[in-house]
Amino acid sequence: MNQRTHPTDDNIMISMLKELGDIVSNILESESGRLLAAACRADTLSSAVAWLVDRRKYRFATLVVQALPSGDLLDYWFYKPDAGPWVKLSVRLSGQARTVPSISEHVHAVDWHERQAEDLFGMTFTGHPKLGDFVLHEEWREGVNPMRPEFDAVKPMVEKEVDPRWHPEKILRTPGAFLMPIGPVYSDCAESAQFFLETVGEDVVRMIPRFFFKYRGVEKLAEHRSILDVLLMVERFSGTSAVAHATAFCRAVETIGLVAVPPRGEALRLIGAELERIRHHFSLLSDICHSTGMVVPSADIDVMEEESLRLSAQWSGHRYLYGLVSPGGVARDFSTSELALLSNGITGLAHAARRLYERLQFTSSFLDRFEGVGVVPMLNARRLGLVGPIARASSFKTDLRIHAPYGFYRHCPLAVEALESEGDGYARIRVLFAEVFASADIIKRALANLPDGPVMLPEQAVPAGEALGYVEAPKGAAFHYVRIGENGGVERLQLTTPSFTNWHGFHLAAENFAFQDFPIMMASFGLSIAESDR
Amino acid sequence: MFGWFLRGAASRIRTTTYPHQSDSSPGTTPGRPVATAFADGQEAQRAADMCPVRAIRAVDSTAEVDLSRCVHCLSCVRGTAAMKWKNDYNWAVSGCGGTTTTGRAFRKSLSIRLIDTGSCDAVIQEVKQLAKPYYNMHKLGFFITPTPRQADVLMVTGPVTSHMRLALKKTYDAMPDPKWVIAVGNCAISGCVFAPSFMSGGAVSNIIPVDVQVPGCPPPPLAILHGLLVLTGREQEIDEARATTGVEEKK
Incomplete structure (x- = not known):
């Protein structure tokens, strides 16, 4: 959204028309020239994204899902450092359709965005390796998606009885391997989150985080305010x-x-x-x-x-x-x-x-x-x-x-x-x-x-x-x-x-390093859970 | 390493003089709006309308404040009908439906466990400040403890999200008797801007009994310290804060 410095990027609209003409449609440039909006079908989304990310060196910014009366709309926003307009790729689903191919295998940054949309909107991303239990935990009733328009933001949620036998799935299966759970309430004045550290003794082999204990639903509460x-x-x-x-x-x-x-x-x-x-x-x-x-x-x-x-x-x-x-x-x-x-x-x-x-x-x-x-x-x-x-x-x-x-x-x-x-x-x-x-x-x-x-x-x-x-x-x-x-x-x-x-x-950062370095890693990453959980 | 020793020894003491003397260093507290008398009822209503969270209420020609709803957005002091502002911090109130103060045994030795049930990071940072040089609550005998098993006091921040409700109950149950609960920040007291909602039931007192409330968004460290001192019976709560926090109404 700055002045265009690279002349080659000026014609992203033209090259998009030329190279992606049969994939994307409705290419529109905003009046200010800062945003290029294009629509594409669900089945051709991956090729359009691949072109944008690999060929044009665009970076993924965010995925915005919206449940509109006419059907669900997924906007993938991209930007390019130092150059060019921002790009919005829209996929419009008709009627009750909720299935979109996952692009997270190609653009890993989209991974958690897709998991989030699965929980909050009930979308299905075909080809995604791990969906479910992300924002909404096991207390939440299956099939209820809080960001859908029919969901009441103010009515208290009726919690489901949690199965007392629930335990995290262990991935490491060598003798002597164990899983160390940390959180959601752990020592010091820390924010609430959970980490499962899988180890065979000294090194953390796998670290599986579990967030959204602090999910307050800010995005849902903001609607109609x-x-x-x-x-x-x-x-x-x-x-x-x-x-x-x-x-x-x-x-x-x-x-x-x-x-x-x-x-x-x-x-x-x-x-x-x-x-x-x-x-x-x-x-x-x-x-x-x-x-x-x-x-x-x-x-x-x-x-x-x-x-x-x-x-x-x-x-x-x-x-x-x-x-x-x-x-x-x-x-x-x-x-x-x-x-x-x-x-x-x-x-x-x-x-x-x-x-x-x-x-x-x-x-x-x-x-x-x-x-x-x-x-x-x-x-x-x-x-x-x-x-x-x-x-x-x-x-x-x-x-x-x-x-x-x-x-x-x-x-x-x-x-x-x-x-x-x-x-x-x-x-x-x-x-x-x-x-x-x-x-x-x-x-x-x-x-x-x-x-x-x-x-x-x-x-x-x-x-x-x-x-x-x-x-x-x-x-x-x-x-x-x-x-x-x-x-x-x-x-x-x-x-x-x-x-x-x-x-x-x-x-x-946490995997393949010694157990006792975990708090140091947490501190040197310095991330906020309130900010991520919203 | 010796250099650090010298550096530490050469640093001057900065710890607050509170509670022995009141601390009036600039910037320790954001202050609070106080009940303000206006020329007529209309102007008081104008002041009340400035507040986005309806923490101000016009009663005749006076605008009264409910501190447990105030989010410190400062819009009431910037408007034409400006509220009066007081830069104090001793606004914690006790007896919010729970038991009374701790009694003699805990006066000078109290272990505190913090639980975050969905607060913004700022209120946790303010609690952490208490253990840092400027506030150093250790000199008063207050300590943060890592486990609820050793804790006398549970400090709760945040609007109690649905995912943290079970953790809050378990933490409270794990504490030995006698035990007390302090709700820190308006999120914990009323849910504030995040409640009522599908994820938050609002106040902590809906889940476990609360003994002391420290209003604020976020409450400054001195206010939290005042809450601890009120709990241990070492400081008095001010009647004015009691009236403005609406504790009586809730009972």
Whole structure:
């Protein structure tokens, strides 16, 4: 959704017509030239996707399923870093048909999206290796799909009696092999999720995660609610990246309304997002130091984390920056003294972080636990479409602030993408530190070039329409699909969060490493379950 | 490693002076809206209409606040009929249908087990802050324990999703008597923006008895600390918070 830089991509529409003419139909380019929509039949979906991903180097963004009165509609959204319009491939099913061929064998990033659609919409993806028991657990009655329009979002669910003999299926069948279940309630103040570690003693051979213990059904609850009501939920379903998700949602709404946020509003959104990133990364780094029992450095980072929380509260009124972003801009303007306070605070935090980083780099007992541990090779990161700091630690370029700049990032670009090549725990730590410094730098530059003017557009009705809003959240790329109905309410919301994308690749890091490294791996991945479970 | 020792020894003490003295450092709390008297009933109604979660109610010319519904969206202070805002944090209330305070034996030694039943990450981060240098609840004798078998207090966050209901019951049953429950955050108290729904039954008190409620979205660490101190009978709850949390009505 940026200016087209590669002239060869300008004619994706023409080449699609030429090469895929007999597969896809209704190729339409949006007025802004940012989106190319095409329709295809279920049986030719795989060849169209293969062409897009293999030949045109497009990446999968999200799969949006919608149950419309005329039949189910599946939209596969793709984007290409640094170039070209985004592509939406639609498959329309007629009547009661719910069967689509699975494309996850070719594009692995779609795997969990298909499993999710199977549970929530009752779709069947032929050829998918593992469907069932994903979002909805064994308490849920079979054949009831909560995202179908006839399902009542407010009526409490009647739970099914759980078979007490239920146990996870063991895959490892060698003598002495055992399965170690962790969670959903486990030691420390941790979020609820379950992990089955299969082992023969020392190394984790298989790691099977089980999520959605915290499934609150935000996407279902959002249906037929007003935009402001949904914004409250979008901000609060994952409190540690509230600004990022609120911005993604608001950007989708603004795209539908065809409105442009005033430059000062965009700049303040950037500042809020980067302040959130700094605080978020401090919290991850603190967990990382805790996981190795490094008391002094973790206390140091804890202090920085609390100071960034206090700075956020002093600046915006809320420790987690709730209520900052609103459709059309930001909710309030800031005075010169408030901005100076932020600027000084950021300088202090960046300085403290730099000193700590220098010390940590020379602490061998710390580095020994991370170097060469939990390695995610670049090819695997690409294969599973990982995002955020985890992907960047495996030198997989994914930063949307650089590769599809939005908002104020177009005027105030990020200097350089934090990339490391090893893909191990230490590389991830280096990426986190580098991003803290980059965020501090970009806040400084945004403050220096802060435009004047209003921060928010006057309130206006949003017309019916659909759009995909995206941001680079602290954990990686987040895509919010929003469809607004005729009455101005939200008809469909789909949250594709970086944690959901990256948990899919967590087994890469956890498998084939020692048992006692598991907590360290969890910390160095630093993923949120609230964000993935929604 | 010796360098770290020196670094630790050279760091100054930052721990809050609370509860010995009140802590007024800027940014420790988001504060809360308080009952505000307006010129007339119409203006009070305007203030009430600003609230997206109907936590504000106009009674004659006063706008009253139900803190257990407030989501800290701050829209009521940004409107034309602005509510008054108070930057305190001691708003935890006890006796929400459960038993009373813990009594002498647990005053200075309390083991806490946290269970997350669908909260946003932020409220867990705030609980974690309690064990970190700025709040350091260990000095008051409060500790996080890994297992419910050793826990005296169960801290519950989140709107109790359907998938966590069984885990919550099992965790509660695994705790030895006497035991107490603190509901942390408005999700746990009322379900907030996520309830009522097909996945959430709303309040924790619908499943297990709750002794202390700490409202907030998320409640700041000092408010959670106040909740623990109220439970152990070391701090008083403020009557005003009691009135605004609507505990009496629920009884």
